[in-house]
Amino acid sequence: xxxxxxxxxxxxxxxxxxxxxxxxxxxxxxxxxxxxxxxxxxxxxxxxxxxxxxxxxxxxxxxxxxxxxxxxxxxxxxxxxxxxxxxxxxxxxxxxxxxxxxxxxxxxxxxxxxxxxxxxxxxxxxxxxxxxxxxxxxxxxxxxxxxxxxxxxxxxxxxxxxxxxxxxxxxxxxxxxxxxxxxxxxxxxxxxxxxxxxxxxxxxxxxxxxxxxxxxxxxxxxxxxxxxxxxxxxxxxxxxxxxxxxxxxxxxxxxxxxxxxxxxxxxxxxxxxxxxxxxxxxxxxxxxxxxx
Amino acid sequence: xxxxxxxxxxxxxxxxxxxxxxxxxxxxxxxxxxxxxxxxxxxxxxxxxxxxxxxxxxxxxxxxxxxxxxxxxxxxxxxxxxxxxxxxxxxxxxxxxxxxxxxxxxxxxxxxxxxxxxxxxxxxxxxxxxxxxxxxxxxxxxxxxxxxxxxxxxxxxxxxxxxxxxxxxxxxxxxxxxxxxxxxxxxxxxxxxxxxxxxxxxxxxxxxxxxxxxxxxxxxxxxxxxxxxxxxxxxxxxxxxxxxxxxxxxxxxxxxxxxxxxxxxxxxxxxxxxxxxxxxxxxxxxxxxxxxxxxxxxxxxxxxxxxxxxxxxxxxxxxxxxxxxxxxxxxxxxxxxxxxx
Numbered sequence: 001x002x003x004x005x006x007x008x009x010x011x012x013x014x015x016x017x018x019x020x021x022x023x024x025x026x027x028x029x030x031x032x033x034x035x036x037x038x039x040x041x042x043x044x045x046x047x048x049x050x051x052x053x054x055x056x057x058x059x060x061x062x063x064x065x066x067x068x069x070x071x072x073x074x075x076x077x078x079x080x081x082x083x084x085x086x087x088x089x090x091x092x093x094x095x096x097x098x099x100x101x102x103x104x105x106x107x108x109x110x111x112x113x114x115x116x117x118x119x120x121x122x123x124x125x126x127x128x129x130x131x132x133x134x135x136x137x138x139x140x141x142x143x144x145x146x147x148x149x150x151x152x153x154x155x156x157x158x159x160x161x162x163x164x165x166x167x168x169x170x171x172x173x174x175x176x177x178x179x180x181x182x183x184x185x186x187x188x189x190x191x192x193x194x195x196x197x198x199x200x201x202x203x204x205x206x207x208x209x210x211x212x213x214x215x216x217x218x219x220x221x222x223x224x225x226x227x228x229x230x231x232x233x234x235x236x237x238x239x240x241x242x243x244x245x246x247x248x249x250x251x252x253x254x255x256x257x258x259x260x261x262x263x264x265x266x267x268x269x270x271x272x273x274x275x276x277x278x279x280x281x282x283x284x285x286x287x288x289x290x291x292x
Numbered sequence: 293x294x295x296x297x298x299x300x301x302x303x304x305x306x307x308x309x310x311x312x313x314x315x316x317x318x319x320x321x322x323x324x325x326x327x328x329x330x331x332x333x334x335x336x337x338x339x340x341x342x343x344x345x346x347x348x349x350x351x352x353x354x355x356x357x358x359x360x361x362x363x364x365x366x367x368x369x370x371x372x373x374x375x376x377x378x379x380x381x382x383x384x385x386x387x388x389x390x391x392x393x394x395x396x397x398x399x400x401x402x403x404x405x406x407x408x409x410x411x412x413x414x415x416x417x418x419x420x421x422x423x424x425x426x427x428x429x430x431x432x433x434x435x436x437x438x439x440x441x442x443x444x445x446x447x448x449x450x451x452x453x454x455x456x457x458x459x460x461x462x463x464x465x466x467x468x469x470x471x472x473x474x475x476x477x478x479x480x481x482x483x484x485x486x487x488x489x490x491x492x493x494x495x496x497x498x499x500x501x502x503x504x505x506x507x508x509x510x511x512x513x514x515x516x517x518x519x520x521x522x523x524x525x526x527x528x529x530x531x532x533x534x535x536x537x538x539x540x541x542x543x544x545x546x547x548x549x550x551x552x553x554x555x556x557x558x559x560x561x562x563x564x565x566x567x568x569x570x571x572x573x574x575x576x577x578x579x580x581x582x583x584x585x586x587x588x589x590x591x592x593x594x595x596x597x598x599x600x601x602x603x604x605x606x607x608x609x610x611x612x613x614x615x616x617x618x619x620x621x622x623x624x625x626x627x628x629x630x631x632x633x
Contacts (some may be wrong), residue, residue, distance in 0.1 A: 045464075048464070050467055050468065051631075052631075070471070073470045073472070073473075081461075083461065084461035084465070086460075088305040097298050100294050100295055100471075101470065101476065143465065
């Protein structure tokens with residue numbers, strides 16, 4: 001499958017949310033990274049058909065997704081940031097309701113399978129309003145998987161979840177399957193670092209960089225540094241510089257700095273991580289570069 | 293069909309059901325709370341006359357009224373003479389007091405007997421009639437006023453149909469499913485029409501049943517032509533006239549409900565939707581007197597929520613208006629529902 005974004009732009013009266021976005025996506029987990037206001041949700045809404053782009057189009061295997069209409073929605077799964085289901089419905093009721101909306105005949109076995117998959121079988125008869133944040137999000141993923149979608153969009157799926165729930169979510173995503181295009185829009189790098197096949201960096205509506213995790217990390221080789229330090233010096237430095245954070249290994253403290261130039265004489269080059277990539281391109285201090 | 297049932301279930305759950313329960317209680321209270329309406333006659337005297345005259349209008353009863361009318365007028369006319377006679381001592385005090393008592397009673401009964409005379413003329417005109425204590429029915433039909441309870445109930449029940457999807461962000465999940473656009477929208481609109489009609493009709497039925505039980509009326513099967521001014525509806529019983537009116541008002545509520553849906557989809561804001569719905573549903577009734585011609589009555593469906601329907605009402609024209617409006621509002625809803633931004 002090939003999902004192609006052709007010159008997608010979205011302009012509002014006073015703001016350009018997306019600026020000439022072009023990319024081709026294939027099967028696998030696509031991590032769409034960017035800070036708040038980067039245009040991630042706008043891009044997801046355009047793909048999901050919830051809003052029209054000002055210009056450009058999206059094609060799936062050379063078919064315009066807007067013109068596909070219900071056919072595209074039939075293979076689409078979408079989990080918005082705040083799903084907003086109905087509190088008086090039980091989890092099972094919600095699954096049944098959405099299976100009707102998705103045109104799934106005889107959905108009972110599919111519903112049972114998905115509830116088991118997201119570990120909600122024992123809570124399926126409780127009302128949605130009684131679910132915890134993590135349970136709500138897991139039910140959301142189950143609903144979005146009802147029609148076994150070929151394109152799955154997850155908008156900030158782990159926002160507000162505790163670490164245990166986030167790990168559970170990553171495990172679910174890993175098990176979903178590889179013959180899908182799964183797009184995860186997030187600003188929490190650690191949630192996609194180990195599972196993403198492709199990383200897309202978006203800033204101020206523009207595509208900055210895309211590639212596999214190792215490819216994007218390659219871009220900042222020689223720009224990530226570690227410097228041994230004491231806690232007071234480290235805290236003072238971090239207060240004044242947003243491009244650094246403190247790493248503690250037992251009693252040892254070191255500064256981890258993302259910088260184009262070597263910041264200290266005794267700083268040593270470190271292996272970049274996706275977190276460093278995010279900090280490099282989206283640091284407010286201006287470390288971020290644009291796609292050349 | 294399944295989608296319609298789910299939409300109904302989404303709307304009517306425990307808390308929203310309280311709106312309907314509250315509306316029912318308010319409708320009952322509206323009937324039970326005593327209200328004093330002005331009449332051109334004395335109701336207490338009228339009740340006594342009706343006990344005496346109740347039943348078919350006959351020549352004998354007509355003569356009773358006529359004779360009493362002449363007696364009253366005679367008593368009133370001779371009052372000045374009696375005063376003069378008493379002053380001149382040509383009559384005794386006892387006789388004068390007796391006359392005075394008759395005079396006061398005559399004055400008190402005058403308006404009522406004049407009303408009964410009008411009624412006799414009316415029955416003569418239509419060729420037949422039945423005397424019965426009809427004051428409660430006249431008050432019920434002519435003093436109903438704009439039914440705020442029904443209007444507010446419909447507004448409060450219907451606003452969440454689309455609004456709740458936007459506020460809870462469930463709209464995104466619905467609109468990205470295969471049947472989430474047109475099917476869901478059409479299902480909601482069908483549910484809205486059925487619900488608005490059913491709730492409005494139920495509230496009007498509650499009002500009627502409460503009224504009938506309260507006045508212990510057993511005249512509901514009488515022809516409405518027995519009420520003065522209602523001969524145009526001859527053939528319908530009192531009950532039938534009210535039912536016809538309730539059905540017209542319920543269809544008006546259904547049309548108004550579609551308007552509310554259209555505003556809700558346009559505004560995507562609860563307060564704004566409530567304000568606009570309230571203004572366009574309630575206000576036209578109160579400004580209709582400033583507009584000449586019956587076109588205004590058809591332009592705003594909720595105008596029918598006020599007084600009982602008149603003989604001038606063209607049911608066919610009203611039906612066409614409602615169908616056109618329903619089509620317009622529904623088309624707007626289906627077109628705009630799929631557009632979140």
